[in-house]
Amino acid sequence: MVAELRLDEKRVVADRVVTTTCSYCGVGCNLELHVKDDFIFMVTSPFDSPVNKGNLCVKGRFGYDYIYHPKRVTKPMVRRYLLESKQSSVVSDQWKNRKDAPDLGYKSLLANSQLPTTNYQSPWDWVETDWDTALDIVADNLVRIYKRDGSDAMAVYCCAKATNEDNYLLQKIYRALFRTNNVDHCTRLCHAGSVVALQKAIGSSAMSNTASQVIMNDVFIVTGSNTGENHPIIALQMKEAVQKYGAKMIVVDPRRIDLVDFAELWLPLKPGTNVPVFSAMAHVIVKENLVNWDFVNRRTEGFETFVESLEKFTPEYAEEISGVPAEDIRKAARMYATAKNGAIYWGMGISQLSHGTASALALIHLAFLTGHVGRDGTGLNPLRGQNNVQGASDMGAMPFHYPGYMRVDNEENARKWEQAWNIEPGGLSRKLGLTTTEILSHAHPGGVRALYIMGENPMMSEPNLNETRKHIEQLEFLVTQDLFINETGAFADVFLPAASFAEKDGTFTNTDRRVQRVRVAIAPRGQARPDWKILCDLATRLEVRLGRERSAKWDYESPEEILREMASVNKDYAGVTYERIEKVGLIYPVPTLDHPGTPTLFTETFPSGRGKFIPLDYVPVMEQADDEYPFILTTGRLLEHWHGGTMTRHSSLNEAYPEARVEIHPADAEMHGITDGMPVRVTSRRGEVVLRATVTEKTTVGVIFIPWHFSEAAANLLTNDALDPEAKIPEFKACAVQVFPAREEELTHPEVEVRRGRY
């Protein structure tokens, strides 16, 4: 019996609790990091948060421990040859074209816990160095290549994980100092199709409404988005809308995702058949006269020609192509069209196709026909993937736009930024830059020679990795700035250790367009430094070497100063200050310092004036299933992992889901002699992987699913690098493959099987 009750003296009490913004997905959940002796031991969320109301997912609540992972690299690293010669050109061809790189880094890196430590000294060894040496080497080599080959030889990947300030600075360096627009980031691989479609149809490219408005919907369509796993907190709001607010959800997806349990209707279409399904819905809306004529007449143009193009898209025609029963297409069309407030939420299943732009347009047409845009609780809502992909795009980390979506080929825009950056008139390049995928495919003598990558991992995220590798090997000089030396870092000449989200200040802009603060919770590990500081120091070195000292400003005191400079020209952010977003983030556009923010866009008009109907045709995916390759592979993500896995594979999240698995339908599995847990070989025309099978009805007959997080069975070795002609987004969502049983020994990374009830 306890005589007197006392608190357990071993209880850990936080030294400090720091509020910040989650660095995983675009939802932008508010976090409270509980810190003891610089160790984050717990994460909670404020229950009054307007974004996530205290709810988090497994990544946000538990998945931050990669910060402390022993394999995190916290010292600047350079290849030995650079210390000996200081420049890459004198190194023998053997090292320049990186023929041997894979043995030393790629793949073996994940398996070996330590960097190679043999007595044999190779010029390609990583050597620890200090910041001054590393930054001098970077500056010397970038400037050398720039002076030799000019602007077109320079390129940079900005980062949708980094802050607005980091991204603004990096694109500024490349535009102001190297005078190139070869600036892009992973938005190209996720929503480029949606962005181009929205730009064409309405002249904007963000979500029109906020995710929390989903409870105001009567009927909403979720398509090409496994929201439950990829935007878990938005999925909670969707489920709440259905369960507590009586909304009806229509899921259009080839997989039986968990939202289907809550849906009124599920249309299991074949991958890549969005255009016929949604055009058939439009067909039904027009034929049954469910059109919102007031909206169509007042706010759109091009209706007549569009209606002609719809003629062939009968529900029966769509059924034949997509496998979705015509009657269900009719039901969905009627539900959406007759709703008081209808909305559409979509993800990568729409955009990651060789006709991604057309897919997104088909959705935009539905909103035009029914007028379900421009009011609270409606909207066209592409769910942005990364925590700051919206912000990085807003910051001009794109080849066609300055910050604020100002076209680079527009004289007036260029002059504005020349003024802001104190550059001589005509100094900035007016030429459209290369996109993410194009930058790598142009990596060859005479093309892109030097690439700077902040936080991205193209060796996992690009399609057709075998081809990507050939390209990356062609680079003369590659710098990666990251937390870990990942699959891409293995090909780098210099590695600069960056601070994680918990170690730096700045802002992220979430999928709702809400600009929120990121705060320092712990000191950077080792010698790691916040990206903006690294970039400032690099820029000061570059301007001297380039003789451009008197131009743009680089000696910033704080990220706040960087944001102020950007906001002085980008009018969407004009009213955003750190002071105003101290507690609650602001939803841009915020044109003035007293403006409250704009949750719902396009209430009166579209940025382009009238919305444009653009007639569509059905274009099949580039690679169809055939006798030789009978399955369609679709790729995507898992709840427990994040993209290329740089963060989550170095976290306890990896314990929850330790290995790649391919999902296959029971009917297909039986036919091909595959049982649950069996190793199988999946082969496409471009590559092969061996991994275990999960036999599940979550996928549909003829379609298999592989998450692309796992380097030991990288789904992108298989995917097709066919591009959308306008958006240049690759076709990640559909390619033809064959599946055969394999032997246990063929698994590159056999794991103790962890069975989970939810999969």
Place this chain on the structure above:
Amino acid sequence: MEIILTMDGKEITVEDGQTLLEAARENGIDIPTICWHEATTANGLCRMCVVEVEGWRTLQPACVVKAGAGMKVQTRSEKVVRARKTILEMLASTMDLSDAPEILTMMDEYGASASRFPDAVRRESEIKDDNPMYIRDYSKCLLCWRCVQVCADDAQYTYALNFEGRGYETQIGTFFDKSIPETTCVLCGQCVGVCPTGALKPKRQYLLERGVSAEEISVMNTGRKQRKVKD
């Protein structure tokens, strides 16, 4: 519509439909709560928030009883204080409160004695360490139901947790006592976020409290096997 009632002798005006607890808090009157949480549906389970309503036979849980026009409510009457003290003493005699600072403060405030019921059967159970993210120590569970609610319709719609057993045997658990990874659990930790007594705890915090250093915990992350705690 607004209504007027009396609380602790003070006349207060509140919106019709508000609970007595909301009415009190809006008017600066403190009513203690244990199971109530802003993010969960109030259930009147712990009874810490009981108040006396004139003319009503029994004490009423303020978290669920709606304010009514003309009600006369005592939030600190002798009967109320005695009830709260007894509730705390019963809790203290059956469960481990060593990780619940708010409840210990209440015990001080109400002069509750942990040894009032020396013969009480303590609810004790083994620590459940069956997943990579959090541990469950049901010796510290007071059955407030918050975790079950956020796992269900109050937040996550996942339904992995529920009550099991009846009467004295009641405990929070999973269906058929399956391990967490085998259930529908998505490891979101909503339950951990609302647990008031440290019964649910992030694994890293738990390890730190068990004397494992931050460095050792970080190394454990790299292990691909389940991180079990060595005793």
